[in-house]
Ligand SMILES: CSC[C@H]1O[C@H](OP(=O)(O)O)[C@H](O)[C@@H]1O
């Protein structure tokens with residue numbers, strides 16, 4: 681592995697990253713349109729960092745309006761090798777209380793297929809493996825870092841990604857609980873798929889903010905309640921990121937950076953010049 685660059689995608693409540701030196705704001709153009717905002721680049725404890733607020737500064741974008749392709753492409757263009765997603769989630773299990781942290785290892789996709797969640801198509805077909813959708817090595821680092829930061833942290837668990845923007849009905853919430861999921865959110869599935877296609881490690885710090893609407897002795901989820909808990913959780917998320925940066929080395933033994941090795945099925949001779957150009961950053965080394 682060459683130089684490591686850590687990307688952080690900040691979710692609801694996390695719109696800035698403090699403590700960086702050599703800070704720059706970078707506008708990135710992509711073949712897939714505009715990212716959520718300008719990227720902030722800088723250095724933390726000697727490690728190059730790239731930060732992007734998922735919903736844009738001022739939280740202007742719905743989960744289904746976020747241009748996930750442009751965001752991940754931008755991270756790749758800036759040299760990011762590992763992405764840490766920070767996400768607000770509802771808890772679907774009694775033992776995950778608001779204020780706790782979860783490092784999920786699985787996803788269930790309940791979005792409506794309206795979000796662009798692949799770089800491929802239009803002349804080039806590839807199918808990446810996605811059985812284990814997060815980088816196990818990065819997730820282990822996140823788990824250890826969360827413990828070191830003093831969080832109550834749950835290692836593993838399934839994140840159900842719903843479309844939103846309305847929260848779930850009580851019947852849906854109970855249905856998802858019967859699936860055995862741990863947490864619910866609206867954003868992580870497209871990011872995880874695109875990060876895998878871009879051969880970038882992806883791991884999640886999920887900040888439990890509420891019990892959705894299934895819990896009989898807690899109020900139904902509301903933005904107000906989420907933001908209240910997020911104020912404390914964001915401080916914890918920043919502290920976890922600080923711990924990760926201290927611990928994580930440049931070397932890794934995961935296979936994220938070679939995810940496309942056996943994924944491309946299109947005959948190389950059939951790939952148009954336009955597709956080659958559009959996807960050069962993603963697949964250039966395989967053509
Ligand atoms: C503000 S509550 C719902 C909103 O919060 C989560 O966002 P993110 O994953 O970016 O932290 C959830 O997915 C919804 O988008």
Ligand SMILES: Nc1ncnc2[nH]cnc12
Pocket residue numbers: 768769770771842847848864865866889890891892893901906
């Ligand atoms: N209950 C919930 N459902 C979906 N997304 C969320 N983000 C935070 N809490 C949530």
